Amino acid sequence: MNTSQQRHYDTVEKAIVFIREHINRQPSLGEIAEHVHLSEYHLQRMFTEWAGISPKRFMQSMTKERALEVLKSSSNLIDVADGVGLSGTGRLHDLIVSCEAMTPGEVKSLGSQLIISFGEAHTPFGLAVIGWTERGVCFLQFVDSNVIETASILKDQWAMATFKQADAQGIANSIFSGSGDKVHLLVKGTNFQIKVWEALMKSHTGELFSYAQVAECIGSPKASRAVGSAVASNTIGFLIPCHRVIRGDGDVGQFRWGSDRKVAIQGWEAAQVG
Template sequence: MDNLESHRHYQIVEKAIRFINKNFNKQPTLLDIAASVHMSEHHLQRVFSQWAGISPKRFLQFITKQAALDALQRTNSLLEASHTIGLSGSGRLHDLLVTCEGMTPGELKTGGEGVLIQYGICLTPFGEAVLGWTLRGICYLQFIKDRQKTVIDELYRQWPNASLTLNTAEAAKKANNIFSPSLEGGKIHLLLKGTNFQIKVWEALINTHSSQQLSYSQVSQLIGSPKASRAVGSALANNSIAYLIPCHRVIKHNGDMGNYRWGLERKTAMLAWEQALLE
């Protein structure tokens, strides 16, 4: 399924998740959910299965609070066993191989002077996004919540002295590589723009994989700063490379999804989509 079709299906899935979250206490049936997106049960079943690879019923099991608590417990067991959270093996079968480097203090000080950034609007399985990259790697990936211009303006604000060029065709190719990796996974390099602490948090998340969800305190333990949960939250809020720096995998210790700068429905969809890939 190409990103255009996946994008269309995601819009339906997003509406369904919004309805489920709003009516969770009423335990809506598949018929109720289908009606909320103006579809038959059969049609919704087909869209979910094409988008996520699993049935709506199975998908819904992934987004329950109990599923989140179970994922946190698995991660906690791993943290108790090892200080290193990155794993090899079948759990990483569908994961991208993401590597990264931080900008130097000098580069940060000049606001990207001398850096050539290409960018474009692209379709993804989680909606429209603006993707930006340099010769050294991807430096920007933000989903569009309201207006394209707002997200593009933010790219220019973050890199005030860089030379920016629109390249929509290449953005589409890169998005396809990111969101439609082969079974062996793709290889992506990131150029990170942040403080040392922020980069430390982002690198820790890059080394997680799709079967993991972490609480803020677990991330702070992971980076060796057990009392820095609030600072971890701030680092996540300043992440400008969505999905590839998987801050969507960080949830509250009680199983609630918590905040996400690109929308709670998108965060929920990402977590369930990743779990579905593992199946």
């Protein structure tokens, strides 16, 4: 992962917020640069270094019209019955992500037999807290207030587990570098939630899906609202790509870690696949 991506995210996020607020009139590079207190040259350079595309192209990727086009082209690409596993291995730019569910006993005991390592790490989308066991990553949340408060969410989830603070940067680098490394997840959820998450892990970088499309592809066409609840319950950000689920009208919709970060991840992914 490029360290400048970490350093520049706060500025880029401010630019994205400004673009979203004025998307209908397509603000100029000069207006965006003035808002974030940079020259046009430095904003263009910083933004392109972070996202891989210019602010103008990123702005184009944020329109509802483009979102609707991507929704249409993605509608048949999740297939939970394709027999390939949770993630295909031939996808350029995609992580190879697999997962297993916590056992009912582990859930009931609040993880009393689990040893969970955790730590903070820089990512292209700001600071994050990552938790993992010998069996895989079990937690990835972006920090919106402070590290201690975010880490407490993990500890509340597994009140009886043994926690060990550790260096999480290597894991973050592996996740966000685009190196194609395999990442295994250890997930906790209901059968329905896990079904939704598994379906999303089958999707490709740059795709977008409506809640209704996800409900349809898991065989529960009337469960759009339940899909939304499953998406909101996800505590393993990015790796379970709930950021790829938007409203059917093309609006970005809500996101556990803020809609601006959701747009940032979508645009960043779109740039990865050209």
